[in-house]
Amino acid sequence: MPNNTIGSSSTLIDYQPEIILLEDGVEEYPLVQEILSRLPSEIPRKKFQDISTLTEQMRSSQHDVFGEGKKRLALSRFKGSFLKKCPGISPGMVCCNYYVVNLAKNCIYDCSYCFLQDFLGNNPMQVAYVNVEDLLGELEEVFKQYPDRNFRVGTGELTDSLALDATIPYTAYLLPFFNQQTNAVLELKTKSDQVANLLNHSDPTNIIVSWSLNPQTIIDLEEKGTPSLAQRLESARACIDKGYRVGFHFDPIILIPGWEEAYRQLIDILFDSLPIAKVEWVSLGSFRYRPSLKHIIKNRHPETRLFTSEHLPGKDGKFRYLRPLRNHAYETIRGYLKSRSEELSVYLCMETREIWEGVTGKTPRSDKKLDQFFDL
Numbered sequence: 001m002p003n004n005t006i007g008s009s010s011t012l013i014d015y016q017p018e019i020i021l022l023e024d025g026v027e028e029y030p031l032v033q034e035i036l037s038r039l040p041s042e043i044p045r046k047k048f049q050d051i052s053t054l055t056e057q058m059r060s061s062q063h064d065v066f067g068e069g070k071k072r073l074a075l076s077r078f079k080g081s082f083l084k085k086c087p088g089i090s091p092g093m094v095c096c097n098y099y100v101v102n103l104a105k106n107c108i109y110d111c112s113y114c115f116l117q118d119f120l121g122n123n124p125m126q127v128a129y130v131n132v133e134d135l136l137g138e139l140e141e142v143f144k145q146y147p148d149r150n151f152r153v154g155t156g157e158l159t160d161s162l163a164l165d166a167t168i169p170y171t172a173y174l175l176p177f178f179n180q181q182t183n184a185v186l187e188l189k190t191k192s193d194q195v196a197n198l199l200n201h202s203d204p205t206n207i208i209v210s211w212s213l214n215p216q217t218i219i220d221l222e223e224k225g226t227p228s229l230a231q232r233l234e235s236a237r238a239c240i241d242k243g244y245r246v247g248f249h250f251d252p253i254i255l256i257p258g259w260e261e262a263y264r265q266l267i268d269i270l271f272d273s274l275p276i277a278k279v280e281w282v283s284l285g286s287f288r289y290r291p292s293l294k295h296i297i298k299n300r301h302p303e304t305r306l307f308t309s310e311h312l313p314g315k316d317g318k319f320r321y322l323r324p325l326r327n328h329a330y331e332t333i334r335g336y337l338k339s340r341s342e343e344l345s346v347y348l349c350m351e352t353r354e355i356w357e358g359v360t361g362k363t364p365r366s367d368k369k370l371d372q373f374f375d376l
């Protein structure tokens with residue numbers, strides 16, 4: 001474990017898996033010892049040899065494989081290459097030069113729109129990879145190999161970057177490592193308020209923390225188990241005070257009846273809560289889904305309001321609100337943001353060139369400020 005001050009066990013969140021599954025040999029990793037020391041000793045522990053075999057065994061007898069999987073924590077070694085280019089590079093979409101590393105799979109929250117329900121639908125566990133030393137070795141090699149490239153690395157593709165940080169303190173490894181880099185920044189993307197480890201760390205260099213935000217009515221309806229808007233903003237404020245760079249994702253934007261007023265109020269709350277000049281950017285992305293996700297959402301979240309509007313498939317096969325409605329939503333929300341701060345950088349996530357041009361009047365690579373963002 002790196003020599004770093006991490007939130008004490010008295011500040012733990014109350015995530016308590018029903019069982020801890022330990023791959024043979026993982027106890028030798030310092031991170032595993034740390035995790036076990038932070039979880040109650042009464043939680044049953046079981047060893048396993050091979051995660052594929054375990055996965056097969058566990059998924060066979062279950063009704064809601066994905067949902068039940070959130071209650072089982074499996075600690076395993078990742079055996080492939082950690083660093084991947086962001087899957088945002090899909091047909092017709094504009095990409096923002098982003099890399100992802102997946103240190104964990106599944107999430108303790110249960111948002112109705114979460115694509116993991118489909119992507120990890122047969123995954124009966126919350127998996128955390130514990131060989132972080134291998135990840136850091138790989139990153140160091142790649143960053144050195146391409147000294148002229150700027151790497152923007154996120155850990156929040158298949159999980160929330162911080163929700164479990166009090167139990168599985170990945171940031172204890174990642175923050176000191178990224179502090180030392182000359183061509184890489186780390187983005188921690190979250191809906192959580194688990195920032196104790198960040199606040200206890202002395203150096204914010206090369207770290208960006210970003211929060212997904214939605215109006216509280218949408219959080220209540222569609223983001224089960226997540227901290228409130230106020231808690232997220234309070235955490236963001238504490239990180240700004242500590243010197244971290246902070247950004248926000250309005251993603252997914254969900255067009256419930258009265259969405260204009262709901263997003264206008266959200267923007268007012270955001271601007272009234274934080275020194276907005278310290279906010280790096282706000283990104284906008286509308287609700288989108290692969291066709292296979294729809295029936296999963298309807299089964300797992302029968303009360304959802306996600307399907308009250310019409311959606312059509314785009315070039316990447318994902319369904320979205322119709323283009324005029326998306327355009328209108330982006331223009332409206334961007335307009336609210338810009339009316340409060342002309343300087344604020346606002347960009348679109350997972351959108352087509354046509355929508356970019358329609359909403360911002362610019363092609364992504366034709367705008368200097370956006371280029372700086374993409375090349376961050």
Ligand code: SF4
Nearest residue numbers: 107109110111114159
């Ligand atoms: S916070 Fe993100 S990863 Fe977690 S359930 Fe919600 S959408 Fe999925």
